Amino acid sequence: MKRDEIFHHVESLREEMVELQKELTRRPALGPESGGQGEKEKADFLKAWIVQNLKKAEVQEFNAPDPRVPCGYRPNLIVFYPGKDSKRTLWVMSHMDVVPSGDLEQWKHNPFEAWVEDGKIFGRGVEDNQQEMVASLAALQTLERLDLTPPDRIGIVLVSDEETGSEHGIRHILKVAPKLFKPQDLIVVPDAGSQEGIYIEVAEKSILWIRFTVHGKQTHASTPDLGVNARKASAYLTVRLCETLAKRFPASNPLFDPPLSTFEPTKVQANVPNINTIPGEEVFYFDCRVLPEYPLKEVTAVIDEVVRSVERDFTVSVEMDYPQREEAAPPTPEDAPVIKRLSRAVRSVLKEKTKTIGIGGGTVAAVFRKAGLNAAVWAKQDELAHEPNEYSVIDNMVDDAKVYVDFFLHEERE
Ligand SMILES: [Zn+2]
Known part of the structure; x- marks a missing residue:
């Protein structure tokens, strides 16, 4: 027929x-x-x-x-x-x-x-x-x-x-x-x-969601030396993560649009209510979509490295957990x-x-x-x-x- x-x-x-x-x-x-x-x-x-x-x-x-x-x-x-x-x-x-x-x-x-x-x-x-x-x-x-x-x-x-x-x-x-x-x-x-x-x-790309909780010490904004600014450390951590991850995972795969792995800072939780207080704690998130050629454990190892560098440089401590971690x-x-x-x-x-x-x-x-x-x-x-x-x-x-x-x-x- x-x-x-x-x-x-x-x-x-x-x-x-x-x-x-x-x-x-x-x-x-x-x-x-x-x-x-x-x-x-x-x-x-x-x-x-x-x-x-x-x-x-x-x-x-x-x-x-x-x-x-x-x-x-x-x-x-x-x-x-x-x-x-x-x-x-x-x-x-x-x-x-x-x-x-x-x-x-x-x-x-x-x-x-x-x-x-x-x-x-x-x-x-x-x-x-x-x-x-x-x-x-x-x-x-x-x-x-x-x-x-x-x-x-x-x-x-x-x-x-x-x-x-x-x-x-x-x-x-x-x-x-x-x-x-x-x-x-x-x-x-x-x-x-x-x-x-x-x-x-x-x-499909792997999906990795990360929650960072940065612990510092709250103080008055006029005397930053008496505290540890969790907001400032978080800002550096964000930039270092974006730069380092893009550099260490550069592969491009034309099957995908966009062809690269993406590492995006997304949600930020509210910290202090007023401008003249240095936040003692900061919580923020990344949403990463990683090409299947990279196992997620390689990505998290690099994230760990960056986190350690910020902990050292800013005397904060950083906790991490993964609201979603799905290997491609x-x-x-x-x-x-x-x-x-x-x-x-x-x-x-x-x-x-x-x-x-x-x-x-x-x-x-x-x-x-x-x-x-x-x-x-x-x-x-x-x-x-x-x-x-x-x-x-x-x-x-x-x-x-x-x-x-x-x-x-x-x-x-x-
Ligand atoms: Zn459906």
């Missing part, structure tokens, strides 16, 4: 996809951290939808116990769709949970009653991550209705708890079924993307089968060449990469995640469904 005919079928599912978006939005899957009751209602709805719409599929459940929610577990579903060969599986993972609506004043309408306007569907969760959930399910619907058997088995993974650490989501699945995902499998995690839909994220996962190689096959599928739908990139923040793809599995992050979206009046461009959802159909059907060597 020709590509055009298949894509035409995907187009015919447009209204059904919008309806499914609305039904999903009506079931706010908020984790207990956000005061919610978890994802059970949404998962039950999805299970029933799958049974009704995908006769060839089989659903497996991986419930993660969680006493904080009424049903006592966080649901995780895997929809398996048979292929000609089951030696490897093509996976698409999306998450069922959403973030809270935030200030309702900022929403035009009820965030949990999705509405359509100007070719977009609005509501909490419609882009993050329902657009891709619906698109990947519509791709399976297309295979089923056109009676097309893909070369490989397909696994659509619908997880809980992505927004709050994935402990009860993908991390749970990997723990209870460590052999489920195989090194030869192809994994797509469509939880971030770009308006053009051409960027495929393959790498090994990047997915740009020529990995998942990248080649996904690039080809994107090209055939969007008629554009793809570009592999690295990003400064973390995505859940890192969980797979740390487990030795290649994963690609991709989606065509405006990136409205977590914002008020979150929307999904309906054309994007339909295009992404076509990309999945193509990705499922055509081998990368083509």
